[in-house]
Amino acid sequence: MTEEIQDIFDEIRNIMQPDMDCTARYHALDALLLRALKDRTRHSPVDFTHTAARLYWLCKQTGHPSHPLEVFRARAGRIQKGLFLPNGEDEAYDLKAVCEGLAAFYQTxxxxxxxxxxxRHWRPAPTPAEKVSQAKRIRITVHRWDEHFIYGKDHTHPTEQLLKVEYADETDRTFADLKEQLYEGAQLNLLSVKTIKAEGAYPYVLKPEMLVLDPDFLIDITALCACIKPYGYSAYTHLLNKFAPPARSAAIQLGNAANQFLDDCVNENRDLERAKTSENEVFRLGSAERERFIQNRDLEREDRACPESAGRERFIQNADGTAETELYLRSMQNSFRLSPLAWSTLPDIDRDFFNRCEMQFRHIRQTVRNSFSAAGIDIRQTEVELEPSFLCEALGLQGRMDLLTRNADKLVELKSGKADEYPYRSPKDEHRLQMALxxxxxxxxxxxRHEQVQSYLFYSRYPGLYAVDVPRSHIRRAMALRNAILHIEHRLRRGESRALIDELTEERLNVNGRGDRLYTRYLRPRMMEILTPLHGMRGAEADYFHRFLTFTAREQFRAKVGDDRADSPGGFSETWCCDTLTKQQNGNILTGLKLHPVPDEEGAIVRLDLKLPEYGEDFLPNFRQGDMVMLYERNHEGDNVTNKQFFRCTIEEIHPEHMLLKLSYKQRNAGVFHPDSLYAIEPGYMDATFNQAYSGLFSLLTAPRERKELLLGIRPPATDPSVRLHRHYLNEEIDRIVLKAKQARDYFLLVGPPGTGKTSVALKSMVEEFLSDSPQKTLLLMAYTNRAVDExxxxxxxxxxxxxxxxxxxxLNCAPDFRPRLMKHxxxxxxxxxxxYEKLAPVRVFAGTISSLCSQTELFSLKVIDVAIIDEASQVLEPQLLPLLCATTAVNRGDYNLNRLAIGKFILIGDHKQLPAVVSQPREMSRVTEDSLQAIGLTDCRNSLFERLHRLSSLQGTKNIVEMLHRQGRMHPSICEFVNRNYYNGGLDAVPLPHQQEPLAFGTRPDDDRWTAFVAGTRMAFISVQADEAEYYTKIESKQEQTELAQGLPNVGDSSKSNKREAETVARLIHTLCQxxxxxxxxxxxxxxxGIIVPFRAQIAMIRKALAERHIPDTADITIDTVERYQGSQRDIIIFSTTVSRPYQxxxxxxxVMTDGREIDRKLNVALTRARKQFFMTGNETxxxxxxxxxxxxxxLSKEQILRL
Known part of the structure; x- marks a missing residue:
């Protein structure tokens, strides 16, 4: 029996103790089974979209019957939701199922x-319950299928016999493509299911109206409907859209403005309609401004990009001083503030555009004020909710509606573009389907029910409210299209991107075979702008594209549905798949929140004040200021984000007793929020990072040849040795580094080991030097995290x-000191x-996170960047940088090679021996095997561009574009010695600063005990926390408890991610330091x-509890966090509680990892190098x-540096 399975059965023994709560026991068994399933499937080539799929696959591989474990998991789910209370016999057989399953999985x-x-024996299976004639939904795991039927297991009510599901017959082939799309273990939702009696081996056949493949992988309704084109329905359009550059046009901007108009018109306070505009309003159209506008309107009309625009003249003449005028101006300004760069750079923002804005505003306001209240429609403004969001696991869809009434019986979707106008005006098919979904x-x-909801498409161009009713056959066809999209995603993850791109042809997209003028002149050219580069890839370029496309698809999949990592919090689907207790342990849910709406000056609800209940001292929420969250009503255990509407919010403030949320979309109606209800928040999720990566990969294909060949290693980076510095900097090393950075014509790499001043010294000196070159030189400074951008x-x-x-x-993501420098201010x-332009003209430096800049590429239409400096570059995956490094200016000359690069030279600052980018897929999947890619330094997709170019410099012999900082001013040499010798080849030297030369501040005394003398006299120490002595654990009396502690096992009910003994040791250590x-x-x-570093968040709460028990002053605010959160920070004293108590941890x-020929532990490197004066590690030495x-x-460490308790 291996050590790992011995450890698992030790946990089983722990769980079997009789005084353990039933719910806690089932939760612990379920968590243990999940951990084992992940461990035994982590090398599987199969994608698992659900735990049930893992269980099915592993049972099939080992030949172990799955039914007892399926029954256990179904029962555990009901118990944890408070829906079932097992008896002793149930518990005994469930324990038997888990133990025998684990033994089979580990072949013992x-x-x-x-x-x-x-x-000793299994009890007889109960008689199956009579099948109900209809069911709203059933989730099954697919075992096998044929031309007409699918056979699988029901999650909620598993039976030994498979369910038989009819999915296609001779008269209905809507879902017939499932034959090619299914795979063993696939998750399938059966919707609106009828049960039909049958003869033979299967007494019943299920006949669903719709079948939903992999429902935990949510597809946005907008993305689904975008596959419905005038030339036909095709899932390949979804693949094509992945690579489309971010859409920028006047039409899109008009749509954004129209959405703002709707929000503001709904939120309009009628009591203030005739109030005069305040003298203090920033955008008041006073006499001076009016005169200035009239004088300049002929000269500047086409330059106007917001309220004082061409459309304003008509308002001045016809509606001066009216509430409508002021609302329009305010609404335009609101829209402008949301995207000033877009308003300022789009070429078609002209007089005609503002005339259309004015027209749409009038139509929207008229409709909201009059048509909404018309007979037969009866939408009351006071009952309206704006931008309500939904996650629908049943359909595998997510969506955000424009407007919904409070009781969800009226639905309005705004469209600023055209409807179908031939042969008569009617809503477009994709818009109809969007409403139906x-x-x-x-x-x-x-x-x-469908008949209870009135849905209207609101075309503000005309205007017109169209009641929408869509045949069920169209909805079923749309869900079949969704399944086809999921099949494409599955193939991408399996590495079939080359075949998919070959299949992505005009013929497959133009399903209807259109060849008319609209198609050939407008639709086809847009399609070919993407198809032509995709089909023109060759050699290393194609290898690079396809390798990273597969890698990115796998990362996105894991972000959505979870991964194989032990004790991973899982993907976004854990929001509805995971039990509440597990989410609480991970800190990913706050429940029992009391809500108080906070109105703005016009009475609209913009913020929500949430009162936090007392969660207990062991609870540690994983929420921070600036986080995006989902807020929803939760009054019962069964309430979750998939059976409630949720509101998108951002955490503005968080305090021990309350938190303040800012709504993404303000609400006119305070009644939307129920003061008597309880609420919950959970982390939000966005696909934006992955969407940027996909478009970034495509941007490489269309990048000018000089940049493409540089990134692909076809040409080496150039330098200009004749360049000289304007001045000297801190020391000779900094002078040398800044000079080399300046001499580099394409890119420069700076390795910045811990404490070497890569930002405060090196980056600062580079900025000073580059700015002194020319008054016109513009710099772009970026980092991966907002904290680094603040620095x-x-x-x-x-x-x-x-x-x-x-x-x-x-x-909210910017430190208060730097908020005045935000674009809007x-x-x-x-x-x-x-x-x-006048305000931006003197600005020569722009700073932001990589993600923020990727979403603000309009900047490149205003400013050409001479030098981009990217800090934390070793934490960024290659596809995340491509949208910036391959960006061109707004001028597109058709021939990609003639386009001007938006960023001239780039400098990457990082340290590939510290923490890398977070990657969830195993190394076997991310490892690169293509010779063409290994030749350019790409050995693993999880490595950063910084690391690859660093390796490439050795392959190309271009070491003149790489430098390393050698003088560190953080760690005392005694602390630095281990990492210097083992990780940096002895290349680090102390500056030295005073604290690097001084002895410890306090000496030992003759009367000091062994513990005190050790803490007082040791720079770098390890404290072995094992149950060798009972002096700290006098309460532990039984031999069994002593044995468990000696093995590092937690007490009954404790999480294996916390360690009480280490927490008490850390508290004692801090108490001694204070003394x-x-x-x-x-x-x-x-x-x-x-500073205290821990590997698991649960240990944070355990240490805080231990500190509180000792009543040590000024310790409540000590930063206790994971090593990932500590990168970039430092403290005089670092205590690293390793916490681990089990081998798998x-x-x-x-x-x-192997780096520069050495095995490097990046996490240990970061933990050790946060300390300036002292470092203590606690842990189970054995x-x-x-x-x-x-x-x-x-x-x-010497024996004097190790203390064994």
Whole structure:
């Protein structure tokens, strides 16, 4: 029996203790089974969209019957929802199912002592319940299928006999393509199911109206309907749309403005309609502004990009001072503030555009004020909800509606474009279907029957409200299209992208075979702009594209439905698949929230104040300021985000007793929020990062040849040795680095080990040098995280004189000190393109996260970037950078090679020996095998562009474009010695700063005990926390408890992700440090000078509890966090609680990689190098020595540096 399965059965013994709560026992068994399933399937080539799929596959591979485990999982789900209370017999047989299953999975036997406590034989299977004649939905795991029938297991009510499902017959072939789309273990939702009696081996046949493949992989309704083109329905359009550059046009901007008009017209406060405009309003059309407008209108009319625009003249003449005028101006300004760069750079924002804006505004306001209340429609403004969002697991869809009444019986979708106008005006097919699918969501999420919901398409161009009714056959066809999209996604993950791109032809897209003027002149050219580059790929370019396309599809899949990593919190589908207790343990849900709406000055609800209940001292939420969350009503255990409407919000403030949320879309009706209800929040999810990566891959195909060949290693980077510095900097090393960065013509790489001042010194010096080159030179400074961008802004502020710069991003993600530099504040009251240009003209530096800049590429239409400096570059995957590095200016000359690059030279600053980008797929999947890619340094897709170019420089012999910072000013040499010797080849030297030369602040005394002397006199230490002595655990009396602690096992009910003994040791350590500083008379602030690193969030709560029990002053605010959160931070004293108590957790704690010929543990490197003066590690020495990296560390320490308790 392996150590791993021994550990699992130790946990089983722990769970079997009689005093454990039934719900807790089932939760622990279910979690243990899930962990085992992930472990035994992590090397499988199969994609698993659900735990049931893992269970089916593993049982089939091992030959173990799946039914007992399926019954256990179904029962565990009902128990954890409070829907079932098992008896002793149920528990015994469920325990037997789990134990025998685990033994089969690990090819061993159930230990004798455990076996004795299990039933010897299985009890007879209960008589199957009579099948109901109809069911709203049934989820099955597919086992097999033929031309007409699918055979699978029901999740909720598993039976030994498979269910037989008819999916196609001679008269109905809508879902016949499932024959090619299904795979063993696939998840399938059966909707509106009829049960038909049959003869033979299967007494019943299920006949669903619709079948939904892989429903946990949600597809946006907008994306689905985008596959409905005038030339036909095709799932290949979904693949084509992945690569389409971000859409930018006046028509799209008009649509955005129309949505803003609808929001503002619905939120219009009629009591203020005739109020005069305040003198203090920024955008008041006062006499001075009016005169200025009249004088300049003929000269600047086509430059106007917001309220004081061409459309304003007519308002001045015809409606001066009216509420409608002011609302229009305010609404236009609101739209402008949301996307000032788009308003300022689109070429078609002219007089005609603003005339159309004015017209649409009038139509929208007229419709909201009059048509909504008309007989037969009866939509009351006070009952309206704006932009309600839904996740529908039943349909495998998600969507955001424009307008819904409070009781979900009226639905309105706004369209600013054209309807079908021939042979008569009517809604477009894709718009009709969009509305129909929204109604389906209301049926499956809120139980609103189709006939109870009136749906209207509102074409604001005309205007017109069209009542929409769609035949069921069209909805079924749309769901079949969704299944086809999922099949394409599945093929992408399987590595079939080459075949898919070959199949992506004009003929497959133009299903209807159109060849008319509309198609040939407008529709086909747009299609070919994407198809031509895709079919023109060759050699390394094609290998690169397809390898990263597969990699990105796999990452997106895991982000949506989960991955194989041990104790991973899972993907977005855990929102509805995971039980509440697990989500609470992961800190990913807050329940029992009382809500208080906070109105703005006009009475609309913009913010929500949530009162937090008392969760208990062990609970630690995983929410931070700036996080996007989903808010929904949750009054019962069964309430979740898939059977409720939710509101998209951002956390504006978070405090111990309450939090403040900002709604993404303000609501006029406070009654939308029920003061007597309880609410919950869970993390939100967006596909934006993946969408940027897909379009980034395509941008490489259309990039100018010089950049494409550079990135693909076809040509080496060039340098200009004749370039010289304008001045000297901090020291000779910085001078050399800045000079090489300046001499590089294409790119430069700077390796910045911990504490070497890569941002505060090196980046700062580069900025100063580049800005001194020319008054016209423009810089773009980026980083992966907002915190790093804040540090860049701090660095810019330290330059004398400080350069003018703009921060790109959202206010809540920006430190308060730098918010005045956000784009919206710098632009201020600018109301025309000319004024925006004037405000941006002196700005020579732009800063933001990579993600923010990828969504704001309009900047490149205003500014050509001479140099881009990317900090934290080793934490960024290649496809995430491509949209920027391959971007061109707004001028498109047709021939890609003639287009001007938006970014001239780029500098990457990072350290590939510290934390990399987070990747969820295993290395076997991300590893690169193509010779053409290995030749350019690409060995693994999980590596950053920084690391690849660093490797490529060695292959090409271009080491003049690579430098490394050698002088570190953070760690005392005694702390730095291990990483310097083992990770940096002895290349790090102390600056030295005073703290790197001084002895420890407090010496030892003769009367100090062993513990105190150790803490006082050791720079770098390991404290072995094992149950060798009972002095700290006098309450542990039984031999069994002592044995469990010695093995590192948690007590009954404790999570294996926390370790009470280590937490108490950490608290004792901090208490001793406080005493040492106090007796030495040295000022000491634990919350500022001590940092605690842990691998699991559960240990944070355990340590906080231990600190609270000791009542140590100034320790409540000590930062305790994971190593991932600590990168970029430092403290005088770092305490690293390794926490691990089980062998399987070592793979979570340590992920060694080969870098520069050495095995590097990046997490350990980061943990060690956060400390300036002292470093303490606590842990189970016996267990840690099973890990190579930690064994090396422990062997490096002298016996005086290890304290065994």
């Amino acid at each position: 036997h159930v230990p004798e002592d455990v076996q004795k406590r299990l039933p 929204y109604k389906e969501i209301l049926y499956y999420n809120l139980d609103r 860049i802004c701090h660095t810019l502020s330290a330059i004398n004189p400080a350069p003018e710069y703009i921060r790109i991003g959202q206010e 710098v632009i201020g009251d600018a109301t025309s393109r000319k004024e925006i 040492l500083y106090s007796r030495s008379g040295i000022p000491f602030s634990p919350c500022k000078q001590i 070592l793979s979570i704690l340590s992920e060694p 267990l840690l020595r099973n890990c190579t990296a930690y064994r090396k560390f422990l062997d490096f």
